[in-house]
Amino acid sequence: MLTHIDKQGNPSMVDVTEKQVTRRTATARSVVVLPDEVLQHLVNGDLMSKKGPVFQTAVIAGIMAAKKTGELIPLCHPLGMDNCSITIQVNQQQEIVIDCTASITAKTGIEMEALVGASIAALTIYDMCKAMSHDILIKETKLMEKTGGKHDFKRA
Template identity: 45%
Template sequence: MAQGGLTHLNAKGEAHIVDIGDKAATRRRAVAQARIIAEPATVAAIMGGSLKKGDALAVARIAGIMAAKRTSDLIPLCHPIPLTKVSVDIEAESATVIVVHATAETTAQTGVEMEALVAASTAALTLYDMAKAIDRAMVVTDICVLEKSGGKSGDFVRTP
């Protein structure tokens, strides 16, 4: 039995991977975000493709997708799950803010919130890496799940 309702802890408080063997495989989807706050010139350079390292948006999208596929290698108690879709969308929210939205989908016995979070944060960190030569003061922030659907716990939509 989980301690205090936390499924990754056993009755002794020890960390373990959750047994999902009896759970039904269902269609599951999660959307996560990350924001980057930067100087207006940095946002313009990233969005305009004028960084010396190349097309930051393309590299960040690929990095996010690759990271989602490796989530169980990065987060110790995550199950490896077959992803049916991963997408990463990046847009300028304002002159000083870039927002990354990552969507992960599967038909499996456990959810994809962590895969979406890892994709969004990795894409944002990749943008930081690609633009740090011109703006080391950038901030990666607001990493969170925006919505999820499927599974026993039902749907969730973050309210503003």
């Protein structure tokens, strides 16, 4: 069942009037693959570019974007998040792993905010590194976990 379609088949915002207020959390992950000519600029856990510290800037951009999710995705409810945090690490495969975790106590979930935060952090890394190489791949963005609401979810 598509929740954003009304009985006439038109786009519709989900009515959350009757839903219970619960604590809701979501974590989303984006993975960015950078070529060696970019990774060689990794210093003390951050990439340094002419535009400044890449990961620090991506964290700020991701949090700002998560806060604006209701403005960016047409049928999302505008939410006042209780918290949003982003971590960026380099994994064993030399990929950049961005995790965005958002939380709220509300009638509707926060997974879109986490997905937007992780996505924009990844796009910010691309933007800040593209002068060094255009051979950058945003490999994936996916929901890792959500709690609260009707169903909890955790990716294996």
